[in-house]
Amino acid sequence: MARAVTTRRKSLNTILAWVIGLLIFFPILWTILTxxxxxxxxxxxxxxxxxxxxxxxxxAIVQERSDYMRFLWNSVIIAGGSTIxxxxxxxxxxxxxxxxxxxxxxxxxLWMLSTKMLPAVGxxxxxYLLFIRLGLLDTRGGLxxxxxxxxxxxxxxxLYTYFREIPGEILEAxxxxxxxxxxxxxxxxxxxxxPGIASTVLLNFILAWNEAFWTLNLTAVDAAxxxxxxxxxxxPEGLFFAKLSAASTMAIAPIxxxxxxxxxxxxxGLTFGAVK
Amino acid sequence: xxxxxSRSVARLMMAPAVVLLLGWxxxxxxxxxxxxxxxxxxxxxGDLGWVGFxxxxxFVSSSSFWPAVQATLMIVGGVLMITVVLGILLAMLLDQPMxxxxxxxxxxxxxxxxxxxxxxxxxxxxxxxxxxxLLAHLWRFFGAEPISWLSEASMTSIIMIVSWxxxxxxxxxxxxxxxxxDSEQLEAAEMDGxxxxxxxxxxxxxxxxxxxxxxxLIQTIFLLSIFAEIFVTTGGAFGTRTxxxxxxxxxxxxxxxxxxxxxxxxxxxxxxxxxxxxxRIVGKNLDA
Numbered sequence: 001m002a003r004a005v006t007t008r009r010k011s012l013n014t015i016l017a018w019v020i021g022l023l024i025f026f027p028i029l030w031t032i033l034t035x036x037x038x039x040x041x042x043x044x045x046x047x048x049x050x051x052x053x054x055x056x057x058x059x060a061i062v063q064e065r066s067d068y069m070r071f072l073w074n075s076v077i078i079a080g081g082s083t084i085x086x087x088x089x090x091x092x093x094x095x096x097x098x099x100x101x102x103x104x105x106x107x108x109x110l111w112m113l114s115t116k117m118l119p120a121v122g123x124x125x126x127x128y129l130l131f132i133r134l135g136l137l138d139t140r141g142g143l144x145x146x147x148x149x150x151x152x153x154x155x156x157x158x159l160y161t162y163f164r165e166i167p168g169e170i171l172e173a174x175x176x177x178x179x180x181x182x183x184x185x186x187x188x189x190x191x192x193x194x195p196g197i198a199s200t201v202l203l204n205f206i207l208a209w210n211e212a213f214w215t216l217n218l219t220a221v222d223a224a225x226x227x228x229x230x231x232x233x234x235x236p237e238g239l240f241f242a243k244l245s246a247a248s249t250m251a252i253a254p255i256x257x258x259x260x261x262x263x264x265x266x267x268x269g270l271t272f273g274a275v276k
Numbered sequence: 277x278x279x280x281x282s283r284s285v286a287r288l289m290m291a292p293a294v295v296l297l298l299g300w301x302x303x304x305x306x307x308x309x310x311x312x313x314x315x316x317x318x319x320x321x322g323d324l325g326w327v328g329f330x331x332x333x334x335f336v337s338s339s340s341f342w343p344a345v346q347a348t349l350m351i352v353g354g355v356l357m358i359t360v361v362l363g364i365l366l367a368m369l370l371d372q373p374m375x376x377x378x379x380x381x382x383x384x385x386x387x388x389x390x391x392x393x394x395x396x397x398x399x400x401x402x403x404x405x406x407x408x409x410l411l412a413h414l415w416r417f418f419g420a421e422p423i424s425w426l427s428e429a430s431m432t433s434i435i436m437i438v439s440w441x442x443x444x445x446x447x448x449x450x451x452x453x454x455x456x457x458d459s460e461q462l463e464a465a466e467m468d469g470x471x472x473x474x475x476x477x478x479x480x481x482x483x484x485x486x487x488x489x490x491x492x493l494i495q496t497i498f499l500l501s502i503f504a505e506i507f508v509t510t511g512g513a514f515g516t517r518t519x520x521x522x523x524x525x526x527x528x529x530x531x532x533x534x535x536x537x538x539x540x541x542x543x544x545x546x547x548x549x550x551x552x553x554x555x556r557i558v559g560k561n562l563d564a
Contacts, residue, residue: 123304259389
């Protein structure tokens with residue numbers, strides 16, 4: 001009897017959850033579907049769900065007309081570059097704070113976090129001006145630096161919470177066995193730290209890929225990543241649903257896939273370790 | 277065992293990150309403060325000298341200031357209400373036993389990974405377009421007159437779009453928190469015949485209170501500075517010009533840097549008020 005009730009409840013939960021899940025996912029699904037339609041089918045009334053002639057022409061047109069690959073490449077360089085640079089700078093810092101904590105460690109961590117709270121618009125003009133003076137406007141290098149700086153606090157925080165979970169006794173044991181500092185770092189700590197570093201890289205790549213304040217305001221043509229490329233579709237003459245969908249699908253597909261791997265890290269990274 | 281030597285090594289290891297962030301914070305902040313006390317119009321005469329607190333007074337007394345404050349509060353408040361309430365319900369549902377839980381969770385989280393310009397444009401064109409949008413089709417199907425969402429119901433539309441983006445974040449964090457709830461406690465309450473609502477108020481909600489606070493604080497900081505969603509939809513028209521967007525327009529569109537910088541200082545102060553509360557919670561967690 002109790003078993004039957006549980007099964008019934010489980011079925012109800014399943015149905016309800018799937019309906020809500022699909023409803024929330026629907027805009028993404030609809031975008032992907034529309035990207036395979038012709039422009040006429042995309043605005044057909046009543047809307048076509050699966051019963052249309054699937055075509056890849058939109059993808060070809062988007063690439064041909066606006067050189068999609070160039071924007072993609074800019075996104076890869078900017079998101080990848082800022083993440084790698086950020087991790088290189090953050091690993092030693094997080095390492096020192098986790099393994100050689102001092103009285104001020106907590107204050108430094110909180111202060112770093114506070115720089116993340118600085119509203120971008122408050123420093124828009126200074127950064128804009130510095131970019132013009134230094135010749136960085138519309139360059140990938142300039143954006144790599146800015147995105148690295150805005151994500152550095154999150155990178156340090158995430159690495160710190162991961163490093164802190166590495167037990168200190170292991171280090172002592174290695175030292176007892178006569179390991180030198182170099183061996184200790186290379187053979188003991190690095191293997192244990194790699195999963196944490198990988199998660200950090202993943203989440204920060206996603207955040208940098210989707211960043212849409214600095215990438216919109218500091219690029220024009222040459223260094224424009226996908227966020228800016230998509231924004232160019234907001235002009236009325238760009239109102240082509242199928243092409244917009246194809247461009248959007250290509251812009252979000254890589255991140256959707258990466259994102260699914262990073263669900264757990266998302267919570268840790270975005271709450272600064274306050275919820276695990 | 278931290279020796280004097282390892283301490284100085286540690287300081288050296290922290291130096292690059294600390295110095296960079298210090299520069300990132302102090303240099304632009306000082307410049308914003310500097311400009312905010314000047315009449316500075318790069319395209320119309322450049323630096324026209326010191327004006328004291330003139331910009332601060334003018335920014336607040338301009339006719340677009342209070343509407344911008346109102347728009348900001350409505351977006352932040354509306355999105356927070358929707359995402360927190362729906363987030364709690366959704367997290368509780370996802371915590372129940374079901375088939376295909378992992379897949380449903382992925383479906384629910386997906387919008388968070390969609391870049392802001394894409395979600396805003398997809399909603400604007402493919403859903404909210406008054407002629408060809410899916411919502412217009414739906415309205416016509418039920419015999420109603422389609423709505424021009426972004427001009428007639430601009431605020432509702434923006435709140436809908438942004439809520440869709442942030443619901444996954446709230447749900448995921450609240451779900452993580454719910455999963456740490458002791459299920460035996462709930463079962464015991466159920467055995468004792470406590471009704472669903474009572475169980476929710478006396479067990480689930482108190483357990484979630486910290487996670488809810490964190491969701492509210494973090495989202496507030498991000499929501500105060502949403503930009504792309506307005507940039508590609510209404511461009512600040514139809515009453516959707518937030519404080520962030522107003523400052524952006526002053527600084528880059530009308531190139532009134534002094535006035536915009538004063539607005540920037542207000543924005544920084546506002547964000548810091550929220551940040552102080554968030555830091556307290558995070559700081560307490562560090563000690564534990």
